[in-house]
Amino acid sequence: MENQAPLPDEAHVVVTGGTGYLGRALVETALARGMWVTNLSRSAPPDDLYDGRFRHFQWHMDEQPPAPALTAGDGFPEPKAIIHLAHDWTTGADGSRRNVEGLERIRAAARASGIKRLVLASSVSAKPDALNWYGREKYLQEQTLTDGGHLTARIGLVYGGARQGQWGTLCRLAGLPVPLPMVAPKNPVQPIHISDVADGLLATALVPNPSKRIFIVASESPLAFGEFLKAVAAQFHGRRLRLIPVPANPVLALLKGASALAGRRLGLEERVRGLMSIPVLECAEDLRELGLTPRALKPGLLSLLPSHDLRRERLENAAVILRYVRGNKPSGEMLRRHVRLVMSRPDIGRLRLPAIARLWPGALALFEPIRPGGDLKKCLDMAVRLLDDVPDRPALFYDQAGEAPAPRLARLTLLALRELMMLPVRYLLARQDR
């Protein structure tokens, strides 16, 4: 989706941790905008991955950042901002210290090089009493940013991009063909597409007169974590996910025990704790100030799919739907128009038609929902409108001839009987897939 605030094309931003999950998306987005990017991280990206306006300097969080990275040179203009994504995943007091000190080194280096804007990539879970280390570390880091030009971006639940880290885990979980036990499925989360996060970080780095120090970069409309997983299953995997809610505290107790045995906090325990402590943060004003309009979840998830796969699925659906509505085989042109219409509606997700309907489209009548709304109904309505889109009034919809009242009444009675018989079946079978 287009974001509104026009950003200067030629800006040079310095990114730390640009080879990580979020970092890669950020670097790609910045370069696509025509920006200059200097990356500081332990490992270098593959040589031929980026061209032209990218340069890499090796840097480890417990070293001083190399001065040439933060200045103009090699054709790179003066850096406008530093975006700090690098994070040490050691948990406990050690990890906190490393991350705080790493940030401090970056801050000092920025001051020395005259870079006025520093953006810390933080999280909505950042709070002093967060249940997970990550939340607490981020909070401590945030507290050290006292300079005027030093901002924090608290990021919501990120999806999309490379299948690694938290997104990788969630994506895999949502794709499991078995019912999934899940802790805290009703806890609200604010999912945001990784490209929107990248745009949000760049906007925070370049917004001219920020009205605050902490910006929330998350979706405005929270939804239950369980619903999020189900949406990932439905839209990304094309599957229906069943969740088995599991009480959080016993699970946490178990994991704590396991961590004690292992001698360190297990990643799984961190994750579960993280899930249990995410607050919902108001962010409408922040998004407006940053000029950010995050895409909605459904279209955001669909955009992760290869478009020709989605198109093929929709073409197959169109064949069934148009056949069902029209009563005979639709033309290729009609199919393509239907797919085009469906693609143009971001509120319509993936549709899994019942297997029997693929063999016998008429059977779709039994699966039509009675209540309005839902993706199937929308696709059916589109088919009706398309079929009416011919110069003359088609006989399917318009009765030009007329007939005597008696036979008409007979026809109507038969219709009513047929539909009445289908009603109970439809009521049972109809699935609301909003």
Place this chain on the structure above:
Amino acid sequence: MTDRRVIVIGSGPAGISACTPLAESGAPVLWLDAGVDMKDAGTSKREAAAIDAAGLSPRLRYARNREFWKEHARENLISYSNFRGVGSLSRGGLLPYWGAFTPAYDDHDLGNGPLLHSDLLESYRAVADRIGIAGEASDDLGEFLGSGLPLQPPMELSPKFASLLSRYQSRKERLGLTMGRARVAVLSQATGDRPACDLRGTCMLGCDSSALYDGLADVDRLCASPNVDFRGGALVQAIERHEGAYRVRWRDRVSGTIESALASHVVLAAGVLATSRLALSLLERFDEERALLTTPAVSFALFVPRELGQPAEARIFGLAQLCFRLQIPGAIPQKQDDAFGILYDAAAFPAAELIEQIPLSRPGAISLTRLLASSLVVGLLYFPGEYSANRLTLSGSGSLLVNGGTSGGFGKAMRATIKRMAADFRRLGAYLLPLSASCLEPGAEVHYGGTLPMGELTSRDGELLGCPGLHIADASTLLRLPAKHHTFTVMANADRIGKLIAKSMAG
């Protein structure tokens, strides 16, 4: 010395009607309108309707290019809660999409002053002459819809309406409702440059013949006036006072540049929502909840068994053919106003509009529509603005928040009125289809008004409080919104204001 000229903001019914006398008088006019030339969206009208806009009038759904009303809220910094706000950023405002129903208001409709019917009569006549209205002056609703106006003969009735009306004539003593011919801004007889309506029946998709008034020809004609400087794509963002005059700031939607101009007079006719935001910002009335009037509406369908099996008519008028007024049972004294309904021939509707509403299987719904459409009537019943309870607030950051709602007594009044209406129609041989009476979302009927009422924030001539020379010409200044449509009244009032300003500039 500031520029002695008029800036007119908005090219909808109010803007056009104010601009017409100003253009004629030779006064220098800068006409700002937010519409840009609509790029061809490449979709057919029916495809456009398939894309979205559920719950809105079919006329809006069939607009080929959705930009004009999708962007309106964003560009004007308006956000809605429980309110289906509709605005237009295109030339002609909402006129290209209106239902063209044009009754006049009497003194009671106007709130019994400061503005009175006698103040508007001359303008009502001038506007009726300009746009062309077909209707019946001498039937039971002739006076209610406005007398003393130049009218063309009413549009031909479909057979089902002709028989409905004749049954009404013979049974009216036993009925609570009063029925008459619709009053529509369409030509039943050709004038110099516009043809008469040829009853092709595709009104919902937009009139291709220009028999239906849509304002666009008027806009073109006015732009051609030597003293009118028209700027399209100009989205007005603010109006400020500047040394006894006004500075109007706008953003060019194409280039993105911010421009401004000075004028001694301003006519603000950007539509109630945008106008209210601009006016309240100028007055610095932040964080004040103000009432926004709407006319809560209910759509319904009637089955006329007598017509069962009739073939579809070749010639059919697709907009309202008949209308009726009906007392609201148990109406409390200050809400003594009647409900008002208009009736359409379902056979003129695109079939998909009806099919979509029927909860049968698609093939079943398609068959049902095909078999029944010729014996169906679609109606819209409006309730007076006193039953609405919408609130509008200008926030400190300059954005407008609209909260929709209806009054506490509305639900009960609506059900009672529908019941009474159904009983009356039964006596006429028309039967309310079960489950068909459905309330529109607040705002979906697109009758808005009353945010800057005359006598409180504006004068009788629409002059904003403490802002001489700045006139609000749209429905924002109306004191009441009765169940009758208000656009014709807004046009007449805008014409009156335009003439007033022209006179004061000449004198």
